Amino acid sequence: MKLTLKIWRQKGPEEKGKIVTYPIDNIDGDMSFLEMMDVLNVELVKKGESPVAFDHDCREGICGSCSMYIDGEAHGPDRGVTTCQLHMRKFKDGDTIYIEPWRAKAFPIIKDLVVDRSSFDRIMNAGGYISVNTSGNTIDANATPIPKEDADKAFEAATCIGCGACVASCKNASAMLFVSAKVSQLALLPQGQVEAKDRVLKMVEAMDEEGFGNCTNTGACEVECPKGISLENIARMNREYLKAMVKK
Amino acid sequence: MSKSALLKSSLAKKYWMALTGLFLCTFLVGHLLGNLQLAFDAGEDGRKAFNEYAYFMAHNPMIKILSYLTYISILFHTIDGILLTIKNKKSRPIGYAKNNANANSSSSSRNMALLGSLILIFIVTHMANFWYKAKISSESFPLHIIKIDVKDQMGQSQNIDLYHTKTSPIPKTDDIVVKNKTELYDKMANVKIAEGYKDLHSLVFAFFGQDKSKYGFPKNEQALFYTLFYVLSMCVLCFHLWHGFASAFQTVGVNHSSYNTIIKSTGKLFAILIPLGFAIIPLMIFLNQI
Amino acid sequence: MPILNSKIPEGSIDKKWSNHKSKIRLVNPANKRLIDVIVVGSGLAGGAASASLAELGYNVKTFCFQDSPRRAHSIAAQGGINAAKNYQGDGDSVYRLFYDTIKGGDYRSREANVHRLAEVSANIIDQCVAQGVPFAREYGGLLDNRSFGGVLVSRTFYAKGQTGQQLLLGAYSAMSRQIGKGKIKMYSRHEMLDLVIVDGKARGIIARNLVTGEIQKHSAHAVVLGSGGYGNVFFLSTNAMGSNVTAAWKTHIKGAFFSNPCFTQIHPTCIPVSGDHQSKLTLMSESLRNDGRIWVPKNMEDVLAIREGKLKPTEISAENRDYYLERRYPSFGNLVPRDVASRAAKERCDAGYGVNKTGEAVYLDFASAIERYGKEKAQVLNIDNPSEEEILSLGRKVIETKYGNLFQMYYKIVDDDPYYTPMQIYPAVHYTMGGLWVDYNLMSTIPGCFVAGEANFSDHGANRLGASALMQGLADGYFVLPYTIGDYLADDIRTGPISTDLPEFEKTANEVSENISKLMNIKGSKPVDYFHKRLGKVMWNNVGMARNAEGLNAAIDEIKIIREEFYDDVRIPGDANELNPELEKALRVADLIDLGQLMAIDALNRSESCGGHFREESQTEEGEALRDDENFTYVSAWEYTGDPSKPNHHKEDLVYENIKLVQRSYK
Structure with missing residues (x-):
């Protein structure tokens, strides 16, 4: 397969970036998108050019490191996958592919396609936890039965990998899917309900401070989320916040 | 926290958008039901009924409260929308070179601000043409005149103009003067003898191209333009509601697999039926004159 | 030459841990505030240790090379976590989990450590549920279990195929809480490149800020490594691309013994x-x-x-x-x-x-x-x-x-x-059972340097059972290290802050910088991956699923050549003072090459077959692995000598007091 890549290159956070065009050949359909990037980088290194920097780690769709806006979509045109699981068979010989970093004020670019997502961590630090100490001296795990339906819903929300595709694809660069996934997970479990009100207020406040935009319910995040996190979670967060605001 | 959160937090802003939006939806229903009578040219009876309805709407205290709520809602919805849009634009200072947004969202959902602005332009025009003329403008506003033919003793037919009032029609003579736009006074005694009706019906009909000069409303020469403008604006409203209706429910936290289909289909039905109803009015009036 | 002292407490196996806990010294809460601890790695072991130590009151600095602690490779574990809860009533017990783990490890792990692991396993589940980890449940609302390879009971707790993710996010949330409180200072996108030793004790690390390239000196009273395994020595593995041995290897060079490096798990x-x-x-x-x-x-x-x-x-x-x-x-x-x-x-x-x-x-x-x-x-x-x-x-x-x-x-x-x-x-x-040698307290042969999780060698012997890695990482981090580190730190309550101006910091930082500029200045013709792939091929073919003396000797020679060529011909583009993934890779591959050699040497030394280590010379007539308990019931612990091809060999004899050694049979 022969392709034309149009990749955002930016040397550093303060530098000006631009789209640079790279032709690439001998791409196999069984390659993952990142393996295709590896091929490009090996060529660039051989030519003495600087390779394209991009975040990646586990390459099996769970760590949430990879973050490319491919052909106008977060993680590319396939559904339910991260960039590392996107395979080149989804493209055709001769295609031109745009590769850009996540774009959001709260995700400043570090280099090329690498962005700083520490804003997500700061939101979690504000309240994305249950305040239980780690001594293990808690009640027995089976002391509180949890309805399977709630446990399953909590699990589904908890599968968020924090990759930031929701922010990247939202026209408002809103982080509500991410925040609501954590709020929902903990609100659905009895253990998390004790501090549910405080949690949602603090996390939303932190989210606002980071400069994320607002949700206008376009639903783009849900479609592009590699883990299929549901918009239902945002509605739940809206409810939780309303409850917290009224009762606080 | 709650006080500032009520206004400042991103979520609170969303609630306001949703609640004012949903309130405006109820307004749309009321506004349409009342005005739909204009779509059917029921002659004098229709004119009478409409002007009486309009009088009722203008004078009922409950309706008054609702109308103020509507104005506030429009204002809030607009200001909040602008604030949110500014914040949202700031959240992504540099856009994508290639963005395939159609793959993940509907264009109406992405263009609520644009659609809203167009609707705002429409509302301003609409109010300038009707509300301003009828309520604010200092010029005296033509009252509902009933024209009847009476045969005089000579058997000659004679046109007589009567004021349609809440009580019984009063002949339009030089003895009667109009004060405060609708109050009919006996000129000599300077006593209010009746309350007239503004002829809003003829205003509307003339605006959309029918000749009502006999009631003081000459035919609007730009009726074709306005009719098209109204129809197009209703298309815009349709797109705004297409996303906005269900979106408001999501924002206030109503999202449950058992109701979602109902909410979404109701929203879509609403988005089609309400603007369609509104669009029929100018269209029918305009077409009837041809 | 230091003698390996595993410091296994006295007493019967089921009392050792509780006796030990009640006897070891503690640091009082006011003094904990005066003590700094560095944790390298934010996976299950590192993350759990960071959260627990911060919770206890220590000032924790945690380092990870990923952009967020939530991305450590523990996240990729799928199947589940074992715990001797016996919720299914199918005859499980602490002893059975202990026995299964020892047997699964083909009798090459330390009894006392494994028993402790089995003891605390049940607590892990309680802890994680309290943290909001959404384990799979049955319709009655109670926790569900599944069964895993090598055992006859259902003791594995799971969250669909994302158990590692859920447990890691649990540890991450516990960390987040402490970061929010200011008790953990988080250094993401930082990589430890060396250990600093002052007066024979681990007192800090040299780290590179991966974004700016800055070489930083960080001091502490103790250093905990939770830096994971070294499966990437094979180039192709299920490890994350960034998983590496550098932190452990540099610590090994500084004096920590490396144990059983040849014990590698090949996942079927x-x-x-x-x-x-x-x-x-x-x-x-x-x-x-x-x-x-x-x-x-x-x-x-x-x-x-x-x-x-x-x-x-x-x-x-x-x-x-x-x-x-x-x-x-x-x-x-x-x-x-x-x-x-x-x-x-x-x-x-x-x-x-x-x-x-x-x-x-x-x-x-x-x-x-x-x-x-x-x-x-x-x-x-x-x-x-x-x-x-x-x-x-x-x-x-x-x-x-x-x-x-x-x-x-x-x-x-x-x-x-x-x-x-x-x-x-x-x-x-998939996993490496070998790692830095640690005693019962999880301390390496360098005082003050603790090693937890996959980075140490202690619990899985020659083969790890499924769903036990998560158990070990969390056990070490949540429940073992927070106790045992106190015993060591009790001596440090009057030490005061460790200054990074000490000459030892200066010297080590300079060595790191020099090493980086040495690599940058090779300016050869081949990218790092070229060498990594070659190394991987040698390792897979000769030090993989089946090994023999001839192949291992060939591997040792081949790796020597790769090493020479690497330092002669590697090409690292760009600058050291910027985000430079190629430089990061080069630093990691350089250490993997040396480790690869040690693995081959270790595999050559162990001429028996056991667990994941299969020597073709040592098999039954039916082709099953044949252990040689008489000669090899020991842990190899290798000491760095300056020449990676000539390490010193030490042995910790394994004493089985509770379990009789028998040839494993799953027939």
């Missing part, structure tokens, strides 16, 4: 290699073996027809299939331990029965499970005389609820629908 159920471009391998959870049956065709002509695409696996009748695990191990069948399953697959493929183009793949077939579940479901739903198609579709739904995400992952990677055609799998490097 991975997606086979598809081509030369492959950058990593993807694991399919071992839990799939609960329902999947592994087979290859019985007849060579069928194999050839399949490879040519003339025959589909579904067209081969049952009698023409060789369910070789069920054939060889009737009692455990498809649920034999990982090392056994892996070698059996290799045996079939070496015999020519591999079912893909490369000849290195076997089938993992769910057809019988789909049919079985379908029939059960039809009965539950009261469907009379269900059609074949109805049964299969019901069965597929059951399979989907159990393994949906794994099936989807397979489908996305291979583009072949495993609901309709058997998966292809092949063994791949």
